[in-house]
Amino acid sequence: MTQLSVNVNKIATLRNSRGGSIPSVIRISEIILDAGAYGITIHPREDERHITKQDVFEIQNFLKSYNEKMIKNGSPKKEFNIEGEPSERFLNLVLAAKPDQATLVPVKPGEITSDHGFDLKNKTVFQTLKPMVERLNKEGIRVSLFMETDFEQYPLVKELGAERIELYTGPFADAYDKSPEDGAQSFKSYKLAAIEAHKLGLGVNAGHDLDTNNLKLFAKLPHLAEVSIGHRLVSQSLVDGMEKTIGDYLRVLSIGNEV
Numbered sequence: 037m038t039q040l041s042v043n044v045n046k047i048a049t050l051r052n053s054r055g056g057s058i059p060s061v062i063r064i065s066e067i068i069l070d071a072g073a074y075g076i077t078i079h080p081r082e083d084e085r086h087i088t089k090q091d092v093f094e095i096q097n098f099l100k101s102y103n104e105k106m107i108k109n110g111s112p113k114k115e116f117n118i119e120g121e122p123s124e125r126f127l128n129l130v131l132a133a134k135p136d137q138a139t140l141v142p143v144k145p146g147e148i149t150s151d152h153g154f155d156l157k158n159k160t161v162f163q164t165l166k167p168m169v170e171r172l173n174k175e176g177i178r179v180s181l182f183m184e185t186d187f188e189q190y191p192l193v194k195e196l197g198a199e200r201i202e203l204y205t206g207p208f209a210d211a212y213d214k215s216p217e218d219g220a221q222s223f224k225s226y227k228l229a230a231i232e233a234h235k236l237g238l239g240v241n242a243g244h245d246l247d248t249n250n251l252k253l254f255a256k257l258p259h260l261a262e263v264s265i266g267h268r269l270v271s272q273s274l275v276d277g278m279e280k281t282i283g284d285y286l287r288v289l290s291i292g293n294e295v
Contacts, residue, residue, distance in 0.1 A: 038255060038289045039074035041117050042282070043243075043266025044095075048078075048086040061091055062098050064278065069102060071282035075115030077243075077264045079141070079150075082125060089129065092118070096133045117264060119150075119182075122168050131175060138172050139202050139241070139264070140165065141182040149267075150244065153184035153204045156192035169196045180241055185225040187232035200239035202264065203229060208254065209245035216253070223253055234259040247272065251288045263289070 047064045051057065065076050076095060080087040096116065103113040116135040120126035121143035130138045141150050142161075156162050165181070172179050180200035181193050184207075193201055203226055212219025230240045243264035246254060251263070265285065273281040 038260045039115075039262040040072075040282070040285055040289060041075035041077045041115065041262055041264045042068045042073050042269060043077040043079065043119075043264055044068070044270075045079055045086040045266050046270040048088070048091060052086060052088075061087075062094060065095060065098060066102070067278050068282060069114050071279045072286050073114075073282055074262070075117055075136070077117040077119060077139075077266065079119040080126075080129065081120070081143075082123075092129060092133050096135075119264075122164050127168055127171065130172065130177065134175070135177060137178040137180055137200075139180040139182060140168070140198075150182065150204070151206060153182050153186075154189075156181075156189045156196070162192065162196070165196055169198055173197050180239075185229035187229045190229075190233050190236055190238060193233075193238060194236050198238070200241050200261065201233055202241040202243055204244055205242050205246055205254065206244045209247075209250055212250040212253070219250055219253055223257075226254070226257055230258050230260065248284050248288050251285070252291070255289050255291065 044061055044065055047059055047061050051059055051061065076099065078087045078092065078095060080089065080092050099114060099116050106113055115137060117137040117139060118130055118133060118135045119139040119141050122140050142152060142154050154161055169179050179198040180202045181198045182204055183189065183193065183201040184204050208219060208222045208226060211222035233240050239261045240259045241262040241264065242260060245268055246263055246265050247268040269281060269285060
């Protein structure tokens with residue numbers, strides 16, 4: 037079963053637009069997990085325009101408490117995934133927060149959202165990532181690298197020591213928005229990439245602009261372990277409510293796994 041991790045950045049964005057503590061990122065995270073999601077994802081950017089450093093540790097403490105109850109009831113624990121750029125700032129934050137997974141993402145100055153994967157053929161990028169991945173591995177934190185469908189780079193992911201890739205699904209979502217037929221054409225490259233990643237022993241995550249429409253196709257991706265979804269899921273929840281939205285996403289993922 038493909039797991040659903042919900043990115044709560046947009047909740048923090050709404051809160052920060054007014055100041056104060058409403059809506060509560062912690063309360064919404066609790067609703068998300070109670071509704072059946074597998075985990076919580078955050079991307080704490082340096083400018084703190086959504087998730088702040090304080091949020092990181094409040095979510096850490098919330099998940100610790102939440103998981104103590106889950107384990108006591110015999111239920112599987114929920115995961116904490118932190119995304120961010122390969123920098124000393126981010127590394128120190130992750131080492132302090134100790135999430136289950138750290139997803140390293142290339143970041144451009146001034147970008148609105150992540151819009152590309154790593155180019156590991158760039159020696160500077162590779163050498164920047166190498167000690168960071170090694171340190172995270174040493175601390176027992178699973179590492180995922182944000183990648184595109186250029187599977188010829190995946191042996192370099194393996195060489196770095198990362199356990200998973202997260203496929204950047206922006207191009208697929210854009211194609212699907214034009215038409216399901218365009219989406220199906222784009223999906224072919226993702227399917228091949230996932231198969232090649234699996235051959236190397238890499239786990240496959242995915243994320244960016246996935247929703248209950250395009251997931252009807254994308255959930256069929258071979259070896260898909262986890263999807264991380266924020267913007268479109270939160271946007272849908274404004275209409276349908278968070279509990280119903282989580283249920284809708286889980287149902288679509290379930291149907292995809294039956295194929």
